Amino acid sequence: MTNDPANRISRNRLYPEIEPHARGRLAVDPPHELYWEECGNPQGAPALFLHGGPGAGSPGSARRFFDPAHYRVVLLDQRGAGRSTPHAELAGNSTDALVADIEALRRDRGIERWLVFGGSWGALLALAYAQAHPNRCSGLVLRGIFLGGRGEIGWFINGMRCFFPEAGRAFASHLPATERDDLLAGYHRRLVDPDPAVHMPAALAWRRYETACSALIPRIETAALQDDHQAALALARIEAHYFANECFLHDGALLAGARRLATIPGVIVQGRYDMVCPPHIADQLAAAWPKARYEIIADAGHSAMEPGITAALVAATERFKKLK
Numbered sequence: 001m002t003n004d005p006a007n008r009i010s011r012n013r014l015y016p017e018i019e020p021h022a023r024g025r026l027a028v029d030p031p032h033e034l035y036w037e038e039c040g041n042p043q044g045a046p047a048l049f050l051h052g053g054p055g056a057g058s059p060g061s062a063r064r065f066f067d068p069a070h071y072r073v074v075l076l077d078q079r080g081a082g083r084s085t086p087h088a089e090l091a092g093n094s095t096d097a098l099v100a101d102i103e104a105l106r107r108d109r110g111i112e113r114w115l116v117f118g119g120s121w122g123a124l125l126a127l128a129y130a131q132a133h134p135n136r137c138s139g140l141v142l143r144g145i146f147l148g149g150r151g152e153i154g155w156f157i158n159g160m161r162c163f164f165p166e167a168g169r170a171f172a173s174h175l176p177a178t179e180r181d182d183l184l185a186g187y188h189r190r191l192v193d194p195d196p197a198v199h200m201p202a203a204l205a206w207r208r209y210e211t212a213c214s215a216l217i218p219r220i221e222t223a224a225l226q227d228d229h230q231a232a233l234a235l236a237r238i239e240a241h242y243f244a245n246e247c248f249l250h251d252g253a254l255l256a257g258a259r260r261l262a263t264i265p266g267v268i269v270q271g272r273y274d275m276v277c278p279p280h281i282a283d284q285l286a287a288a289w290p291k292a293r294y295e296i297i298a299d300a301g302h303s304a305m306e307p308g309i310t311a312a313l314v315a316a317t318e319r320f321k322k323l324k
Helices: 060-065 095-108 121-132 150-157 165-173 183-191 196-212 220-226 229-244 253-261 279-288 307-322
Strands: 022-027 033-040 045-050 071-076 114-120 137-145 266-271 292-297
Touching: 022 095, 033 095, 045 060, 045 095, 045 121, 045 307, 060 071, 060 307, 071 095, 095 121, 114 121, 114 307, 121 137, 121 253, 137 279, 137 307, 150 183, 150 229, 165 196, 183 196, 183 229, 196 229, 253 279, 266 279, 266 307, 279 292, 292 307
Parallel strands: 045 071, 045 114, 114 137, 137 266, 266 292
Antiparallel strands: 022 033, 033 071
């Protein structure tokens, strides 16, 4: 990246804060209604932001990865997440349904093709969408690659504890000792329980574990997020739902389907010390997708807000401004 003009953007330099110029709701399969918003240039190059989790919702900071003078940025809260309703709903919540929702939103907004941007779960969803609808993608910007494989899910539940033993111990100790041989099943059972006295403590414990493992150097300001009860419930419940169902994908399907990306340019941004989505997964994707530019950030973990990751993502959207 040294000689790229986009590198004039300094580390951790996002575009200024911006408010949406349009908001709306899209009714899909009952009972789901999806929240969407647009910001930037209404006549600009379309770009779609896909949040992580699944279940995390779209943060306002996501608008800032794109030049608002150039891009027409669309942000979508996926089923049960963010401002979509019903909150934390699992019925009809599957990977295929989310891919169909993206395509329904594209048609609703009158967009022919768009740049699709996603990190972690958002990267998985972007890949699933691009493989299903390659002619609708002008490019992909992906961060912290997650492909939904059994090994990746097992790593999240058990493997991260090798590097974050304190967080792992707290995560496991929320369950009785008799249930700790299958943490996912124990958490899933509690998170789908309708009683807030059961599901909310589990949701907060799940989110604290994930947050503790997401950055190379944990940020103090993330502590406030950990105890946002509504956000924690959507994140933990929907993640556990997807993990318990192996992300509604055949193991290895997205890697095998990378051949469908042959005409789509992409950028893969991966933190060297990403403990949530280990780099060997990104490496496998890059090998299967020669049209993608693969960037390892030497001093970063998983979070999009780590300085090196942020800079690389903004540089990627700058580079895609050259596309017609």
